[in-house]
Amino acid sequence: MAVITLFGVAVVVFCLLRVVPGDPVAMMVGPAASAADIAALRAHYGLDGPLPLQFLTWLKAALVGDFGTSITRHQSVLSILGAYLPATIELAFSALLVAILLGGATAVVATLLRQHRTSAAIDALNGVFLALPDFIWALILVLAFGVAVPLLPLTGRIDPSIDVPFATNFLLMESIITGRFAVAGNIAAHMAMPTLALALPLAAVIARVLRQALNEAMVQDYVLLARIKGMSELRLILHEALRNAVGPTLALTGVQATFLIGGTVVVERIFAYPGIGNLAIEAVINRDFPLIQGLVLMFGLIFILINIAVDLTVVALNPRLRHV
C-alpha cells in the first residue's frame, strides 16, 4: 500500500516537473551557450529521450538507493537530504509536541471550566487561532519577538559564532544528549518562533476536537460512576474521559501533522531555517529536477510514516481494536 502511494507520488511529480515551464540546463548555462553544448548537457543529465524512458532510468537507479545528483549542488541527492532532513525533523517534532501539549492542555482546562463563562472565551480565542495559518503566525511572531521586543533570533538554526563539532545533524537532540545545554538553549531559541508558528494552528485544531470529545465522554455512565467513587473533576477528565476521547483527536492530528510538514516549506523560508522545506524552494527556483524529485518522495515517505504511527497509536489506545 505504502509502496503504491510512493510510486504514484513519483510518477506525478516526474510528469509535472517536465510539463511546467523552465529548463534546468538553460538555468545552468549562460545565454551564450551553443545549441550543441546544451544538447550535450541534456544528454549528460539524462534529460533527453522520451519521458517514460527518463522515468524508467530514474526508477531503476532509485530502487537501489541512487536518487541522482543535484544539478545545482553537484552532490548526490541522498547526501543533501541527509544533511537537511534532520533540521526539519527536529522542527516538525518540536512543533507537533508543542501543539499536542498546548492543544491538550487547552481542551482539559476548557472542560474543567465548561460550566463557567470563561469557557466561552476560551472557545472564541481558539477560533481565532484556528483561523490564522502558520505563515501569518510566523509574521506575527517576527513582529512581536523579533522587532517589537527583540527577544529571539530571527533566522537560522544556531548562532554562527558557536563553533562546536557535531557528530550528527540532529543538533538539538545531540546537544541535549551530550549535555551541552547552553548550545541546546541557543538552538531552542532559534527554533522557538518557527516551532510556535507551526504549532499554534495545529494546537487550535487539537483543542477544539479534543474538547468536543471530552464533553461527550464526561456525560457517559462510566464517568458518572467514577464521580460517585469520589474522584476529583481533574482526575475524571484525565483518567476516565481522556483515554476514550483521544482516539478521534489523534486520527485528526495525524492528518493535520501532514499539513504541518507541508507548512515547514513556507515557515522555514521565512526564518531562513536550513531544513528540507527551505531546500525545496531553492530546488524549485533552480529547476533542480533530481533534487525536487528526491525531496517530494521524502515528503511522501514522511506522510506515510506519520499515518502508520498514528494508526498504531490509535490501536494501542483502544483495547477494542486489539487482537483483530
Add this chain to the structure above:
Amino acid sequence: MSEVLLGVHSLSVRADGGQRILRDVSFDLAPGEVHGLVGESGAGKSTLVKVILGILPRSMVRTGGNVVYCGRDLFTLPAPAFRALLGSEIALIPQDPLTALNPGRRIDAQLTDGFRLKQRLSWRDAEARAVTLLEEVHIREPRRVMRSYPHELSGGMRQRVLIAAAFALDPKLIIADEPTTALDVTVQKQILRLIHGMQERHRTALVFVTHDLGVVAQICDTTSVMYMGKVMEQGPTERLLAAPRHPYTTALIAANPRHDRPESGLKPIPAAVIAAMRAEIAAGDANG
C-alpha cells in the same frame, strides 16, 4: 427504628420548565436495612437517586427538603467532604452494566480505584483485595477477569464486577438503581441473590430501586410506592404487600404477573385508580 443512617426529608425537585419531578418525598433508612423504591418509569425513582448522590442534571433544580446522612446535611456539605463520603461510605450499583464500566480501562484498574485513591493501598495490596472481592461475587478465574477489558465480559459478569466495586470499601450505604433491569431474566435472579447475600454479610444499608414488586418482597424491609414523584404509600414491606392501604398499591400488586396462576393473565392498572391518584396529586400541588 431509632437510629437513622439516611434521612430524606420533604425532598422536592422541579425541571427547568417548572414541572414537578419529586413531590415532598421523605423516607428514613436505618443501618443495615433495605428500603425499596417502587414505581413505574417516570415515577421519579432515578431522580431521587441522583439527588441523594449529588448528580442531579443541570436541567433540574431542588426546590425544597434535604438529605441527611449520619446527621450531616449532604446539600450543605463542602464538595471535598462530600467527595470523601462517596465511594468510601456511599456507593452505587448502576442500572446498565454495559455502559457503567470504562471501556478503555482494565477491570483491575477500575476495581482497585477505591483502594488506591481512598485507602492509599499499594497496587499489589489493592490487587489482592480486588481478587478476593471478585471471588466473593462468584467470579471464576478472577485473575483472568482482572486483566480483561469490559468488552471481553458478559453483561452478568460486568454487573458482578460493579457489585464488587460497590462493596469494595465496605460502605455503610449502597444505592442500587434497578441493578437487574438490563440483564437476562435468568441472570437477574442470581444477581438479586448476590446483592442480597452481600448486603446481609456486610450489614450494608441498601436503597433498592425497582419496578418489580416481586423483588421488593424478596429483599426490602420497608418500601415506598411512588407515582409521578410522590410517595403514595410507605411502610414495612410485609404489611404493605399483605394489607395495602392505597388503591394504587393494590392495583400494582394485582398487576404483578403470577407465575403460579398463569390463567389470571396480566392486569393493567385500572383507569379509575389513575384518575383518583392524579386528582390527589393535583390537590397536593395546589396546596403546596
